[in-house]
Amino acid sequence: MKKEIGGYFQLEELQGTEYYPDLYRVNLGRTALLWLLQTKGYKKIILPVFLCASVTEICEENHIQIEFYHLDENLNVKYPRKKLDEDEVLYLVNYYGQLTDEQILEYSRIYGNIIVDHTHAFFQKPLPGIDTLYSCRKFWGVSDGAYLSTDAGFTGEIPQDYSADRMKHILGRYERDAGTYYKDMLKNAAGYEHMEIRRMSALTRNLLKGIDYEKAAKKREENYEILAGLLGSDSVFNRVIPKAPFVYPYFHVNGSELRKRLAEHKIFVPVYWKNVMETCDRDSLEYHWAADILPLPCDQRYGPEEMEYMAAVVKECEEIK
Known part of the structure; x- marks a missing residue:
């Protein structure tokens, strides 16, 4: 196929390096x-x-x-x-x-x-x-x-993968909010079922080249430290503080109820292992981990203000009888 020349502009080729360029x-x-x-x-x-x-x-x-x-x-x-x-x-x-x-x-x-x-x-x-x-x-x-x-x-x-049609919920949330595009996110996730092995799309690879990984890692570590100071959590998932933590795993004796209360304040805490809660005994470790460990966001989108606000809301919700 001949290379196109002219016409409207596409996404620019981003400068930078992937975190794992050799994998x-x-x-x-x-x-x-x-x-x-x-x-x-x-x-x-x-x-x-x-x-x-x-x-x-x-x-x-x-x-x-x-x-x-x-x-x-x-x-x-x-x-x-x-x-x-x-x-x-x-x-x-x-x-x-x-x-x-x-x-x-x-x-x-x-x-x-x-x-x-x-x-x-x-x-x-x-x-x-x-x-x-x-x-x-x-x-x-x-x-x-x-x-x-x-x-x-x-x-x-x-074969090569293509990602353009899967970006609606990500681009939409950037300009508006998560709720408006929540159904699009679910539809996108459902489309991964039965997907064949493909090479990473050029779009995804380009976006990954544009990330400041050092800055993102530092912000995650700072945010985790703030939450750890404000919301001490004594669980097996807090014993190691990893480099650039994924989330802050917060233990609450009734995690499912706390999740609902936080959502009312637009603090959305996912359940990563819903299937475990559906299949395991309620007194099992696996059920307890899935239900009562809340993965509070501490990623690079946020800073001290959001962490302090979230911690305050968590405490407020916990006091509700």
């Missing part, structure tokens, strides 16, 4: 996982019970045998400590950035085949020889995109 770029975290499963020939995956449904679904759709494991109260894996067979792999989720590099290396030594999910820890660098995946839209204003660190190159032809 494989794909369209979604779940398809990054599918890439690994197919390329390495895994027939069985061992997943945590405390997990979003999208990972389970991609495995089921591709006829991968699934076995589940629980975590103990310190987030340690409760699964027999033995080397896995060549076609088996253990899936480790770095919940709120609590999984240290030392722990990852120890799990690799014990089980051999592991995949590390750094969806909540974008700034935690991958370890050599350990398959690691990252999801971009959990940290940045993009509609899709994922990075994959692996020594297994994909052998098939990977």
